[in-house]
Amino acid sequence: MPMEKTFDAQTAEPRIYKMWEDAGAFKAGANASRDETFCIMLPPPNVTGHLHVGHAFNHTIMDMLTRWKRMQGYDTLWQPGLDHAGIATQLMVEKDLAETGQPKRVDLGREKFLEKVWEWKAAKGGQIEQQARRLGDSMDWSRSAFTMSGAESAPATEKPGNFHDAVLKVFVEMYNKGLIYRGKRLVNWDPHFETAISDLEVENIEVDGHMWHFKYPLAGGETYEYVEKDEDGNVTLREVRDYISIATTRPETMLGDGAVAVHKDDERYAPIVGKLCEIPVGPKEQRRLIPIITDPYPDMDFGSGAVKITGAHDFNDYEVAKRGGIPMYALMDTKGAMRADGKPYVEEATTAQAIANGEMEFDEAMIAAMNMVPEEYRGLDRFEARKLVVEDITAEGNAVMTTKMVKNEEGEEVETTVPYVEDKKIMQPFGDRSKVVIEPALTDQWFVDTAKIVGPALDAVKEGRTKIMPESGEKVYYHWLENIEPWCISRQLWWGHQIPVWYGPSMESNADGSRSFNVSKLHMVCAATEQEAQNEFESLYGFKPEIIEGAVSPAQALIDGFAAVQAGKNENAAIKIFRDPDVLDTWFSSGLWPFGTLGWPEDTEAMKYFPGDVLVTGQDILFFWVARMMMMSQAVLEQDPFHTVYLHQLVRDAKGEKMSKTKGNVIDPLDMIDLYGADALRFSNAQMAALGGVLKISEDRIKGYRNFSTKLWNAFSFAEHYEISYPGDAIRPEATQTLNKWIIGETGKVRETVDAAMEAYRFNDAADALYAFTWGKVCDWYLEFSKPILQGDDASAKLETEQTLRWVLDQCLILLHPIMPFITEELWGLADNRTKMLAHADWPTYTANELIDADADREMNWVIGLIDNVRSARAQVHVPAGAKVPVLVTGLDAKGQSAWDNNHVLIQRLARIESLSHVDDFPKGCVTIPMEGGTFGIPLADLIDVGEEIARLEKTMQKLGKELGGLRGRLNNPKFVASAPDEVVAEAKANLALRENEEAQLKAAIARLQEIG
């Protein structure tokens, strides 16, 4: 069947992929001929995910590496899988429930909701795995892993797996080693999802905000002299004040203030440090008084220099409050509204005052229970509360005032007094998924004590065991890890790995030797299973406690149940335990990806792929994931998970802008595949993969590489056209023909270049080299050169050329396969009888040294040079393209003569030369072509425009002159000759000789022409 005119990617690609998959071509260890393993872990996409250009890019890199190693006979595994993606998936399913009119999550309850999530996953999750096949990804799909596999809630229809076991085992071990702890800390709280999130999930965005200035009156109407000075110490303001001025962007948090802080060197406030001031909001009778303290935190030059300290609502204040033992009053509920629980404000304020006065001891739990929000603000949204607080303070006259020019009713400018409110750009934290303003919240959470496990991960890079590419990533890595914060790993979600910790009442020994339960103080047991937890409680209690299930607040259920039963004195019946309702941060489980996917903690055969080799991922995920995998692998297995981290930038559009739906500049990789084929998209990806480079995807480029595919295709139709038989794998002939020797040498060069580039992760160099070789060498020159031989009647030359051509084309397919797997596999299959499919073909190991024939190389380059020069000269003096011309030559040396003799058929054909005659002198009106070893000329006395030809030669002379100037300048400089390396000097000298010869020829040619003119 004759070849189609072009490669039909649309129909061929799915067919070829199916062939690979059916043949098990990508299974772990497929085509392995040696023991060394090569393993890449796919960064697991969210189960909700779709393939975007970023995936397309990094999949191309990973697939290139994997296919390359597989062809080299390594025992390869490219491990795929999906991430359960806590928040994203829970959100998606909740949305789905709403759209299909089903009950809400909270109405369903935990168990039913999780069923729905699993149902959703089975029906709609993991679409990206099908999309990845369209890219040609050579992953072992049979091993596809899921970060929630083996979870208690997983239905029987789910693919089996034990990732959940790995997660729980690691949690329990780390807990037992003291690497995981629970504590009340200020965390980033997402009021939309009502969960804590990690620092990394917060995006700080600059928004237009306001800075309000308020007066905090001093207690008891006290006054002090407030003095402001300029830089030189001159007094610029001196007044008596009965207040301290505070600037804030968040007035609603004033209700939770515990102190006002000033810098200890701030002379302005020195007289009032240690005194009390009043929070100017809330019912007048219960105004709280708070102390004025010193702390290094306040910046004397910013605002008024005095800062209100609200430990429960700001990360900086939190640190100040911890240092100063200042109570931290939480003001908001989980939705970011002002608290409505607790005792009436009057009572709370009285207690708080006693604390502030130092009359009362306090502890964390007690402060946490107190609601310092006055009744009039309770239940309000935080932003509404802000408005109201500002209004109330202003109405009472406690806003700092300033003057401003405004127009009155008559349109005249008049001065008026207004509250001092600065318009200010402020950095506001937003949830990266919810897009709502994040609220620092003081809550009980689980943390990984990262400071304790960061060491080995840092050393891995510092000691070079793990290399980050590009190198600049290493600095960023150090900076983050050296300043690492505890990692908050608990999330108040349902979809995820539920924390394996159970709580029950603590047991207290009484003075009389009896023991009693305390339900307000809980005992905590961490265990891999419910059974183990119950057993442990049994050994403490002396009986096996039941487990509280399904309660909205299990802790409260325990207390209520206890009180009820205690009244009837049967304590044991009321002693129940409950599991921590929180789930783990998704990144906690993905941190275990490098070994969790291989069946760990079981001792599986697949564990031979750990540690893996290369991790390819976006720069933005270095901390989220890469650093955590490195820490966790060391913490659990005491090994580094990979030796190389290849980081790439975000893929942008052709103009370098981020793609976004709102901007409408999103490029869908699947559209590109539909239009130009996966190979074109992949080639474009490889070509833009310059280390550390900005990734701008351009449809024009992709189109260009589709054209390249077609070029390759046509090289094979060339072979078909010349009826070159293709019985099976081509064997490299011992070439005698110069052109065959030459192209074989070029193939050796490109193989080395490609391997060197791949080894150095310079995929763009590999792609460029292959493009230049296939198109620029093979198609442009070799195929053209081969024509006369293929059409000629020298049977042995013809046979050798056919063999060489087949071999060279085979090499193109093999070397291009990692980048363009589809079209190369298709072309490979055109041969009658292949030993293996191309995906498993043997990667060549020949070297340029072995294959290059220096004489052939020199000769062919001379031939190409001559053809180029003749063509160029013809075009410039407007010789009709079709016309064949006679050519003259003077002073042709032996080498030149033999080069001509060996290749004159090719030269004459490609340069359209009719004949060559040796002459002593060129006739007048002759186009001159200086070559190494002889000067060629085209006699065109009648056709030639003398002026034009002189202009042409002079232009060449000019260029030459520049080069000569440089060379002579260098060589005449004794310091250059003295200090430059010998080979550089020798090269310059040789070059100079060559150029001078050319110059002489050109001069002679110009002189001849001037004779005519």
Place this chain on the structure above:
RNA sequence: GGGUGAUUAGCUCAGUUGGUAGAGCGCUUCCUUUACACGGAAGAUGUCGGGAGUUCGAGCCUCUCAUCACCCA
């Protein structure tokens, strides 16, 4: 404010120990010549962001300024 990177042909970008600038696209001219018009041939275009320094020699190293991008406060 701190950090990282960028600034090279009209556009998008390469340029690995310093040896005198390249690719693709686009553009101009010619060509439907028996693999290929998704093609062939020829051609034009750069004070390598500005300035200074080190060096025989700087796109590359150092300093400085400017502009932009991203990350973190």
